Amino acid sequence: MTDGAETPDWRSAKKAATRARIRAAALELFRRDGYDRTTVERIAAAAGVTHTTFFRYFPTKEDVALSDNYDPLIAGLLSARPSTESVAEKVCGALLEGLTSIYLEFRDELLEQMRLVQSVPVLRARVWEVLVDTERTLLEVLDDDSLEARAVVSGIVAASTTIILAWAEAGGRDQLPELLASGFAALRRF
Amino acid sequence: MTDGAETPDWRSAKKAATRARIRAAALELFRRDGYDRTTVERIAAAAGVTHTTFFRYFPTKEDVALSDNYDPLIAGLLSARPSTESVAEKVCGALLEGLTSIYLEFRDELLEQMRLVQSVPVLRARVWEVLVDTERTLLEVLDDDSLEARAVVSGIVAASTTIILAWAEAGGRDQLPELLASGFAALRRF
DNA sequence: GATCATAATGTTAGTGACTAACATCTTAGT
């Protein structure tokens, strides 16, 4: 009998491939024709599936534009922070480290994604909703559900996002890590 | 000839009345049947108009649930802050004052609206988008478009929103101004 | 190797938000 892990490796691999194909097709079309002028139907067709399959992989059209998975990285870095630091110090430190390494490795991809988000209102709105998940993740790692922690974490995450979007809006000409560092410093100065 | 002010008083008054009627009908239906189970068609019918007219007053269904106008109040308070304060102090001070007076005057309305936002994902997402406008307004009043100011303002506004939503989620049992004060204090302690 | 179960996909038909083009009606100024 197939044990606990119910999905054989190759099966989930195939699903991952399909997911990647849909995502790639979507991003390509978004870039070529713009988000609004790209219908789900066309994305699905370009990926060789139908719209139903599309929605089985991505619950909304927005999700395919926002899909990334940086949370685990940030969470890992956060948990490695020394316990002598305050909540705010830990979160700022982890975000700075994580985003810096993402920046170094995927700068172009990040820039394109953020420019898309920046230019499409519905995506801009959705980004903040996605961040709520990030915040929840961070709070779980911190093991602190106090209102103060929630406020601090959401404030820092929001500030980071504002900075990233501003960086993208300016064409990515600046060094993102430096911008983040100066933003955090400004928050700290109060 | 009809001069500069092209819309006579009574005309805009009538429009305002229609707008208010649509809004009231919508909130009533949202409360009674839930946001998702309330169609725009039904709202329009309840307000004695058609869906086209609805969309002439509110660009989206979300907007009718989020329509408020607290920004001018906050902006006014912000501009009255002494210039000796830092950006963060000014913003925190203005938000605390403004939200406190809103709380004192419209507590029940605010609570109901935030509970609705809290319980409907699409509204939760949209709220953050609306806040971008608030942030822009505040930055204009501050006459400071630096990245640091943007980061600080968005951080503080996000923290405030998180606190308000948490307050509503907990049933509005706490004193909102106290929660805000302790949240701001936590941010300040860093 | 035929059978059978299951996961993935497709088909079809719907709902509902939102838009655009055009018609109608109301009211203000002449």
Added chain:
DNA sequence: ACTAAGATGTTAGTCACTAACATTATGATC
């Protein structure tokens, strides 16, 4: 009355998204 303009209605469409059911592919079992 006549006309221009602003507000509303009608109609027909697009598109995101859902649900019910049919189909196919593949793996396990006999």
